[in-house]
Amino acid sequence: MAIQEQLKKMILDVLPDVDCVIGWGPGPDPLRGSPFFMRKPEDVESFMAGPMAVQNPALFLPEYKGKKVGVVVKGCDSRSVVQLISEDLIKREEVVIIGFPCDGVLDVAKVENALASHGEPGEITAVEFSGGEVKVTLAGNTHSLKFDDVKADKCGRCAVPNAVMSDFFAGIAREASGVKDDYEDLAALEKMSLEERFAFWENEMSRCLRCYACRNACPMCVCRDHCVASSRIPHWISQADSTRDKLMFQVIHAVHLAGRCTGCGECQRVCPVGIPVLLLKRTLSKGVTELFDYAAGMDTESKPPLLTFQVEEATIKERNW
């Protein structure tokens, strides 16, 4: 039985015991999937897993605190669930986790960019996946793209294709590619001088609309309705439309995520104006990995290093002791 069918069966089994099961369903066009909340058995018919399972459904779990919900997770999503549990933002017993072996998800922007010379990507009428290829029908012509070229960046460095933790798992766990995350995406930025780097961010942030999709799409961004971005007491961020204040918010967001960010990349994916905000979080994640040999969202018992304190950290030798 195909993974998707196995998952549907598991969801139907879980459904009577939960408020809803969160997964993925069809979106407004063939290229765009959608988070999908299944409440009735007939809803499950439209459930979709696979390369269209783009969004991170763990995001919604804290809204359902106090109720029991089911969630279908990719490996990366499961790390968010684990991190939420470890920070007591959700309760383990209130969530039923359904995992499956993930082969990577589509980056809609990459598909649109790859086909830009063939017409407006919004005219896409069909998308099919078969054997490492994506066949996209645009303006009456079908174009074949290599899935590896249009999958999300995070999938290329994925070490966790299966759920870290699950109550049910569809199919057979997939082996990780063995690729080590060498933070290659940060290399260009790290080579820049401080002035160049600041200019890079000023240029990128000049597009920011302050819609805060990045913040609201982050499963670990927990202040929600009490965000420093709009708070007047304390008044840390000006309401003026300045790139520096916008960057200031991004830096605060990133620092609060140091050691907590699981790298799901939703902040960057959802940015309507294409600002690479994940680079800030990845910069901090790299530091946390190097200093503390720690990865967030792998173990519900572990605590993020910046939420704990040790008089002497094994890898920090600030006084050359």
Add this chain to the structure above:
Amino acid sequence: MNAQNKFISRAKLADWLKELSSRFEVWAPRKEGEGARSVVVYRPFEAEKGLELDRKPTESAKHTMFPRSETLFNFRRNLVEGAPSLELEEAADPAPRLVFGLLSCDARGFQIFDPVYNGSGTNGQAKDTYYLKRRSSTVLIVKSCSKVLSTCFCNWVGGGPASTEGADVLATEVQDGFLLTPVSERGAAVLDSSLLAATNSDMESAAADSQTKAAAALPAAPDLKESQSALLGKFDNAAFWQAESSKCLSCGACTYLCPTCYCFNISDEAAGYNGVRLRNWDSCMMPLFTMEASGHNPRTPKMGRLKNRVGHKFSYYPSLHGGRIACCGCGRCIKSCPSSVDIRRIVTDAIGFTETVGLKEQNNG
């Protein structure tokens, strides 16, 4: 109006915009960002940064008329012992603008602003002087759409890919350039350049042909006149709104990309004794939007906020403004929504004819 249609070649377009820059602050769409992250945004025209007229702009042209942040006035406090004084200085008048290459839907968006900002449409008679000054000094050159996206629905709400409503000039792409049709007097007045050429009958028929084709590519428009009563009828239906809003992140992407969302906040930023009073874009999707000083918030949880966004566009605004729907069908809120929330689907669900308009296949969750 008797003014003649004109032709501007792609090769001379930048020169023409440069020429117009001596009379106007010219804004036009250009590409920004790298590779797959690139987007099309409206910016003050800089010839060396190029133009992007082949992809539809990611954002609307709203900020060319209604800045994301604008100074209402400056204040200076003088705390002299015994005689404190206060000076308020109104922001300077805006320079005349010309926006080249906005879409028909963008231009129609400003028409949704107009009755609210000129005090004609509600009980409030106040005229928003900042908006009106910019509005009356801005020339809009609309580029008609030759392509229709899956998220386009301008024809549902009275528009079309080559609608001239709100435009001063309509630019239609033809071989190697654009056919320029003056729509208003001030539009005709910007077509007096020697860089523009006379049109010929081939161009005229090519332009007419492209406009007809684009209009025909839009799916049939359902009749939305019931949206006003249908959305009010669903106001207290929590199950309906919970289902429609489950996947909504309650971010402001939809409202800030929208050509018709006109809400704002007013706040002060001070440095020492001096400072500014600012008007900034605000969004009914943000929880603080309606948070009262007492801590009470009439629109929490998030379903109340999505309900207001849809309700305002398709019910409350039309009830105040002669039935006109406060949506121009550009589809940006759908295309760029992190969670694929589809406003068309919410409205047709409320009216109860989602299946008839062919949106059944997608599931709103």
Add this chain to the structure above:
Amino acid sequence: MANENATPTPTYEPGTRNPYMPYVATVVEVVTETHNIKTFRLRLDGEGVHEAFDHKPGQTGQLSVFGVGESTFVINSPPTRKDKYIQFSCMRAGEVTTALHGLQAGDKIGVRAPMGNSFDYDAMKGKDIFFIGGGIGMAPMRTLLLYMLDNRKDYGKISLLYGAKSPEDLSFAEDREDWLKRDDMNTYLTIDKEAPGWEHKVGLIPHVLEAIGPSPENCVAITCGPPIMIKFVLQALNKLGFKPDQIVTTLEKRMKCGIGICGRCNIGGKYVCIDGPVFTFEQLSQMPNEL
């Protein structure tokens, strides 16, 4: 090809007053009413500006503390008593009210007023009026009450029930003394729990109201206070036989522009800043339920 029927672009008419520019005013006097309510008496700066100012009972204004921001309050002095000042009473709750509470006589303040609708005091002529106010909710009603007392012959029996948690939470001490003394109105004061030296009623406002038992005949009830009080006052008035169109209240909403544009204070198609703040319960019952 030009669209002859196109809506014309709105034009800016020079000389139009900028509705966002506040009048500058001077704080004449600050009265400490309770531990968290202060009253500010203001006079508009500039020759003839204060004299030309005109408002109706129930209308609101926006007060600015420059550098902090602007908030909406009801003007709680009547037009009949504005020679020396106009008055606002503000409960300390957020950033702007905290800054307001730091003001002293002589300080400069911004005022945008008057805004919104008013009590329909003409339609109330010849009727009995029963005011029911809780806490800071007394502020909007004070304007109308004083206005009616200044035009006493136009109205029937005037009664006031004003309550707060404790004696220390009651505002308008000077007014209260006057109201209690007057023989052309009935004044009932109440506090939630017994307190030493308290000579008036004890009990929650809705209970006291029921015990007083005003007749709905030719009477208008005007009520303002916290939402939970309003809820139970409505039930009590309902029991006493008052119809929704005989009950008037003022609404609180977060407001910014105050002129029906910025979009945050709507209840369906009504904007509280311009269509309100005064509504009858008959009107509210026809609006979406989003208080």
